[in-house]
Amino acid sequence: MSREIKFRATSRVTSNIFYNYKSKPLWEFLRSVDGCLIEQFTGLKDKNGVDIYEGDVLSYYNIYSKKTYTQIVKWSKNFASFALFEEGSEWVKEFDWEAIRNKEVIGNIHENK
Numbered sequence: 052m053s054r055e056i057k058f059r060a061t062s063r064v065t066s067n068i069f070y071n072y073k074s075k076p077l078w079e080f081l082r083s084v085d086g087c088l089i090e091q092f093t094g095l096k097d098k099n100g101v102d103i104y105e106g107d108v109l110s111y112y113n114i115y116s117k118k119t120y121t122q123i124v125k126w127s128k129n130f131a132s133f134a135l136f137e138e139g140s141e142w143v144k145e146f147d148w149e150a151i152r153n154k155e156v157i158g159n160i161h162e163n164k
Contacts, residue, residue, distance in 0.1 A: 057070070059092075104159070
């Protein structure tokens with residue numbers, strides 16, 4: 052199974068977000084966003100079909116605990132893949148293709164500071 056390789060960059064100065072589109076080669080994109088934080092597309096989409104990138108904040112409702120949880124997408128060295136980190140803790144959950152269908156992108160770590 053293959054996934055589309057895409058990146059986004061967030062300006063450290065203005066917090067503007069730039070996306071790498073197919074029409075622009077990757078090297079040209081990375082060169083044009085000097086001084087930005089580069090984040091990779093995970094290959095997954097949320098329940099609304101929105102692309103999930105590293106640094107995104109996801110929300111979901113747990114029917115058993117009747118609580119809404121917030122998780123942050125980060126790279127995990129332990130899993131050697133993207134993982135979900137509980138907000139405010141070091142608890143990590145490996146990405147689950149089935150569970151991601153119930154989550155929603157509500158922002159990213161740069162917008163939510």
